Amino acid sequence: MTIIHTNSVQRQLDPITFEVLRRSFEYTCERMSQVLQKASFSPIIYDMVDYSNAIFDPDINLIGQTANCPVHIAAMHFSARASLKQFPIEELSPDDVIILNDPYDGGTHTPDVTMTMPVFNEGTLLGFAVSRAHWTDVGGGFDTHIAGEGLRLPPSMLYKGGKPNTELINIIRNSSRTPQYIEGDINAQLGALRAARDEFIRLANKYGVDVLRQGMREILDYTQQVTREAINQIPDGVYEASEYVDSDGFIDDPVRLRVKLTVAGDRIGVDFTGSDPTAIGPINSPYANTASAVYYSLKFFLNPEAPANAGMYRQIDLNIPENTWLNPKWPAPTLGCTTVASSKITAAIWMALGQAIPDLIVAPTCSDANWYVASATDPKTGELHVFTDLPAGGWGGTPNHDGMHVTMDPLGNCQNLPAEIAELLFPIRYNAFEMRTDSAGAGRFRGGVGVHVEIEFLGRGEIIWMECSRTREGSPGVNGGLHSARQRQMRKSLNGSLETIGGMADDGIWHSAMLGGIQFQPGEAFVFESTGGGGWGDPLSRDPKLVSQDVRNNIVSKEQAVNLYGVVLKDDLTVDQQATNVKRAAVKS
Template identity: 30%
Template sequence: MRSSKIDGITLEVMKNSFYTIAEEMGVTLIRTALSTNIKDRVDCSTAIYTKEGELVAQAEHVPLHLGLMPSVVKEVLKMYPEDELKEGDAILINDPYISGSHLPDIFMISPIFYRNELIAIAANIAHHVDVGGLTPGSMSVKATEIFQEGIRLPAIRVRKNGVLDSEVIRLLEKNVRTGEEVLGDIYAQLAANSVAEKGIIELVEKYSKDHVFLCMKELMNYSDRRMRNAIEKVTDGEYTFTDYLEGDGITEDLLKICTKVIVDRDTITVDFTGSNEQTKGPVNSTHGVTSACVFYALKSLLEPDVPPNAGTYRSIEIIAPKGTIVNPNFPAPVSNANSNTSQRIADTIFGALADILPEKSMAACSGTMNGFSIGGFNKDRNKYFSYVETYGGGQGALTDMDGMDGVHTNMTNTLNTPVEVIEQSFPFIVNKYALVDGSGGPGKHRGGLGLERELVLLGDEYTVTLMSDRQNNKPWGLFGGHGGENSSCTVITPEGERKELSSKVTMSVPKNTTIILQTAGGGGYGTPIERNPDEVLKDVVLGHISVDEALHQYSVVIDEKTLKINYQETNVIRNN
């Protein structure tokens, strides 16, 4: 119900206060982290919660992280009820089978006290570059059970009553390959939560505890009202879509994800019944990851500007049958679901609602985070290293604009690691980093271009893991738009032999191996012949498509020497 005690202006002021605290947490985490994966790529997320574990505000970080963190906080509070929490406590958890995504994502959860009373919870998540397991990076595609993927932290206090637990710190340091970086990032996570504690206490002292609690509650109610209002504008009915993953790392069999979106007045149910059984390889999506994908896709389509908090998702129900690829049974491996399965789940929801929400829909993006890791022992520095990155691709086109080129899409929102940082931090040389011309799906609005990076490895017997997809099935277009081009990965041996890799591989490579990774383009939106000829010419001038492609894909005649459009011939071809 609408509160009579909080007016709209006050609620807006408090909303911005909460979100500012979450953003300040993120800035602190990023600026104090040690690994390139966090300080450069920003593979982390931050948020604040009520003392009961209800999401209040989050920073604009990684959608996958932010959508699953609430379930983690709730589970931790079940294990540590209010009377067991102490001021200065900090809890670590990464166990996907309590709640979470995969083992490299370590959550830091801290209670916030004011005058000996629990008033809020601060939480953050950071993707650590190694947590043990079969291979550097802890995401081997050959893992067949969670025990092979790294150390599991089942909600343990790394700080008690404000005192860091040195035994837990030693345990962590000795069970990972890159202990210095992992501990550095853990300390950054502690610092981020301390910023939240300071900010929330300042709000309480400025306005009063009861006022802060009431504003938290009303902010969630406000988001709930807006989301339900958006759902009511969608025609009631059942809408389905099916898409596929290209193997699990053990086999290359197609893996089906079936999605039914049921709209009923002001509620939505997303049902994954009929999806593939859980797999032997590590592409199984935990319930938390699956939920995050649902929340992201529906919010993006229905009410993208609504403040994201617990109220935003009250109207959404998720049916994810146990023992399937979207909700596996223990101890199924899960490390690669973040990179691939999460993206395909989001794709199916966008696909299911495209026909009834054409003006808000988007063609398929590259469809994978293109997870890529390289690790081993760096003899020059006498230490282990672990390079972890996800590569952007083409965004799907929309009803009124082209897809963006070479960006992270849907469930990921990280940055790229700059070439200079890669070459300073790791024993690699970057020969090339560029967009893949011609990879965007043709349409009235073109799909975004994929990107290409070429690395030369300067050391011997490094372990390479590729967690990709869309090598065979193109990212689909919408309403007559064509699909984007597929991804690929090529290895060139020191002897010059070229080998094409499958989309999911873990392998050891010798010194001076070259790896060329190309990511998929986004799908096009609308019939290509409807594209503005001037936009086609622009793509030709920029080198994104050739003169021949302009003719055969878009029916636009361009003089190769003058790079001018022959409008007369173009109109004749298009009209016929």
């Protein structure tokens, strides 16, 4: 077996061959995702697109990925390296597949299952195909110990020479509340890996191993150079910001992170010194997850158009102190790491960058995936079903545009579970799924709005786990923009009354929004109100005609139009310009 090493070299490929290989690396991952989505059994994979696929060179450097869940991608680098530490390259053969989901061995949270396969061509190792998918259930739930979060697999041989490890597959099935999905999802990820294998071999046969090897080197060097140039455009300096999760579910105090960005020439340092210690509840972020969140958060502003690969990582220096909640040790629980912690890392980095490039920065999003897992019992058969969803909120305003409505946080390009699919598969009913008026942060460019969701349980129901933040004060604005509304979780009783079970109640009492084991009787409904993004710029500088348009579209109420934007509307919702001028002048004075 020949091992290819991809150290940095000078440019040798002609531009056309370079571009063909660059696009081929991307296409390989796109094909992986098409196979995975079409072949998977879990709704969270085929409908909600909670997965990622990538290819790596023989030194386990990322050379291509799909634009699925950004928080997965850099973390998969750690998963692949952990797998190959357990099973050295020299011992691997074609069609071997290694599986893991251990947060403390390259994983993130336990539902994210990563499969790694080496790709050979006539005895030569070309690289690795890696597929990560969020499975519906691997057991466990809301806990203070990682053991309570379900099955935790160290790097294990799932397929040896293409033959399945049936004993391991049976163990996985027995550890899930949804065993009917397991084998289908495993085979779907296996199909994705084999699709990558076929494309790797096709490229090697067409261009030769040496050219393929050179293409891998040069694509990494190219992204590194683009990243260096982008960092050079940011003024040198030290920029700091902080963020927090509302609580860890066991202690009501916020859990805070602090980030310091140091820009010096063509390098940027990211330092989390001063962040809070390891949390009791399941919001802790293992190193791989924190690093991944840093990389995708910076990519938005460093090199969004450059090929997505490990060349970017070369210009970023990380300091993530151990025994903080951003780099915990076993046995700290990590269930909310991808969905809570990563989004707060993004918000903090964006706010720090806002001090350096205020005219380019985007206001923070709802900064949460609002992920929940619920069970519902069929009232006719008594069968227990488990389902999950990610009800999105709004993105923040930008220097030129309003924020996007009801869009997944930057951590993932996931979609919500369609109501039609949910009602077809599970004993639940969607009574509402509508945009939430006045949920966006006001600004010259306002944030996007969140959503109001109401899900009725036809039989007995339970929120097994839900994480949520932004319940204390909403999403912050930038450059004079205002906060968005708060998020809130509620129970709707049989008589229609609403009880706040997470977030700020109408009586001013705040309840932890980290939920577990919340029971619902048949006919009761779970109600969730997500928030919008923060505002960008002074709301009093917003075009009054845009405010009028927002009121017509039920994005902003007439009351907020006056109180936050200083815009007075007539009965037909057109702008009363004279009254608006007076109102805005009074507010400014």
